[in-house]
Amino acid sequence: MATGRTHRPATRSRGIPEATVARLPLYLRALTALSERSVPTVSSEELAAAAGVNSAKLRKDFSYLGSYGTRGVGYDVEYLVYQISRELGLTQDWPIVMVGIGNLGAALANYGGFASRGFRVAALIDADPAMVGKPVAGMPVQHIDDLEKIIDENGVSIGVIATPAGAAQQVCDRLVTAGVTSILNFAPTVLSVPDGVDVRKVDLSIELQILAFHEQRKAGEEAGAAEAVVPPVVRGATAPAEGRKGPDGDMPAVMPA
Amino acid sequence: MATGRTHRPATRSRGIPEATVARLPLYLRALTALSERSVPTVSSEELAAAAGVNSAKLRKDFSYLGSYGTRGVGYDVEYLVYQISRELGLTQDWPIVMVGIGNLGAALANYGGFASRGFRVAALIDADPAMVGKPVAGMPVQHIDDLEKIIDENGVSIGVIATPAGAAQQVCDRLVTAGVTSILNFAPTVLSVPDGVDVRKVDLSIELQILAFHEQRKAGEEAGAAEAVVPPVVRGATAPAEGRKGPDGDMPAVMPA
DNA sequence: GCATGTGAATAGCTTCACAGCT
DNA sequence: AGCTGTGAAGCTATTCACATGC
Incomplete structure (x- = not known):
């Protein structure tokens, strides 16, 4: 998306x-x-x-x-x-950079799944000086100071962001300025990019929340099944209070002003 | 999806x-x-x-x-x-199991993003005896032989699959049989599940391919921009051959029978 | 005969634009 | 005056069902 x-x-x-x-x-x-x-x-x-x-x-x-x-x-x-x-577009070779070589970034770098299909990891990049030079998936991690140079020299147009949320927008901006026009974002943030740049996001937490929604519905169905004419009895004590018109369930503590 | x-x-x-x-x-x-x-x-x-x-x-x-x-x-x-x-459904607690504690599985286990939001990792499970007992993200990895027991005892209804593609369907079947009704699949395979079970998939390689498609289109636009009336000159030498009706580009080597 | 390719029908999603309420 | 809530319109995607061509 x-x-x-x-x-x-x-x-x-x-x-x-x-x-x-x-x-x-x-x-x-x-x-x-x-x-x-x-x-x-x-x-x-x-x-x-x-x-x-x-x-x-x-x-x-x-x-x-x-x-x-x-x-x-x-x-x-x-x-x-x-x-x-x-x-x-997989008959050509796509050099990509990965920024943010933490747990997830390293796992992605090691995941061979894309290397096979036209994609080639041109560089692994991190902001942590302690990471720089360390080999991950057989490549030395490079410092983010060299981001622009790396992108330019390798003709990179696709970037993967696997940094913490707080750093993602900043990294994104630098990628875009350096010429990257497609970004795959694993950081749990909305990235803002200029027109012409594509962003796709992957967010584990969001996927789980969507599953939880359906899971909850399945659980509820067991009770209120069959004849759905009579509305299920309200969970709390009092009748649906005036004001808020949500289908059911009010705040546990204080109501908004 | x-x-x-x-x-x-x-x-x-x-x-x-x-x-x-x-x-x-x-x-x-x-x-x-x-x-x-x-x-x-x-x-x-x-x-x-x-x-x-x-x-x-x-x-x-x-x-x-x-x-x-x-x-x-x-x-x-x-x-x-x-x-x-x-x-x-996040006001309740969702115990989840993660199966497949390789690079990616371990990274996901370490990723705190979901622990915060109603989800709790009840168990990390792997088939490799060498992994069993090892602590990952502060929990000992358990053997897949105990899958059913773990799911039952913890009331797990959501499972995460991060195994290699070849093992995913088999793991999925066991999860479903044991009572799991929502699955988040990181393995690059289509899972088949009975009605009533939800599957969502996350696939890095697919996301990159979608980006590559758009990226390719951007590159092509630079040439054929502005007045799109005159069709761009055909890349190859010969005129569009009879037979196949694809917009352009034929097989490099042999054609199908 | 059989499976593709595709108009037409349907369903679902997004955007518009404004009535309704605070 | 301002912002929500929502019918209506427009658009995209899916499904149907069958003509088309091998």
Whole structure:
């Protein structure tokens, strides 16, 4: 999800809807697995199952890329792998920098998952002088003072931020000034960036909170199931007080002025 | 994003749209920051800016929760913190288990971000006997043989999977059988779960690929900008070959049969 | 015959713009 | 006067269902 003032609202990316773009990597992963097993062709039904979507959606998605299937047969696996890779821009090499080599940053650096797919970690960067020079994932950590130089020399346009929340905006600003135009943010903060810069965020805590919401609903369903006509009895003692109109549950202590 | 056969398609969660639920944690974070600075009230405009959304969306979102604001004034910060927390189910304690204590798992365990917000790591679990007993983030790692016992004794309903891709489905199945109904998946695989179980996934590699797509488009724009009437000259030599109808770019080597 | 590709229908989300309340 | 709360409009995404072409 892009954040802040980001993500061109106007024209859709070369006609490919954002929702489709977000699924292309899923298809690509499923196709790569098939390719490794030397499966020559696959139907929309099979591939959709492997990618965890339904087949109509998959066919619609592919239709934005072009007519890459064969009616009555399905899709050629190798061909699709190539087309989707090209569409995603993975046929070229993307040097990236990671800023913030703490627990998470180090774990990400060690995670090989992206190194395989067109991405190459050009540098690991941290502000802590004690970290500088230490090898992480086989590379020496570099000091943030050299950020601009590193970005420039390596032609980096994608940055990963894994700093504490407090440092993220500042790091972001420096990345953007130095020429980075895509940022993956692991810090739990909203980043503000100028137009033309894309930000995506990954936040563990937010994901858990969303799960908790659904989990809570499941628990509540057990009781108030079946005939949902009679509203469940109010938990507290008194009747719904005047004023606030929330469905139920008031503040434990004091009410707002 | 929920995956596989998941996420009740029918009735919306107590009337709250999924897109709204996904933003509540953002609002909550912004509100918590205001609360810590003892700001008493906030307008939709201010709060929206802090959360990185626009104010109309925020007001619409809040309208699904109830009428918690005061016209002409704004929202009471403390009150909203409480209401959103309650809506998200964060006024109760959620014990979670983390399975797979490798680089990433350990980093997540050390990341305090969720411990604060109603979530409590009940156990760290790994399949590697060499890991068992080792302290990570102040807790001894436990063996996966005890998974069911741990889940049962702690009343765990939320699990985090940070294993290698190959082990994820198997771990997922065991979690579900043991009673877990919400899963946060960091392994790069599609998990299949029965109805009623929610899965959300976090995948670094996918996020980077989405960024690469947009990045590529930006690079292409520099050339074909301004008057987009005349189509840009075809990159290769020959005219668009018959047969495949993709917008441009064919396979480097062999074509499919 | 069979699976793709796609218009048309539906559902869901966002934005607008203003009525309603403080 | 100012800001919320919300119908209505517009837009994006998903699903349906079938014509199309191998």
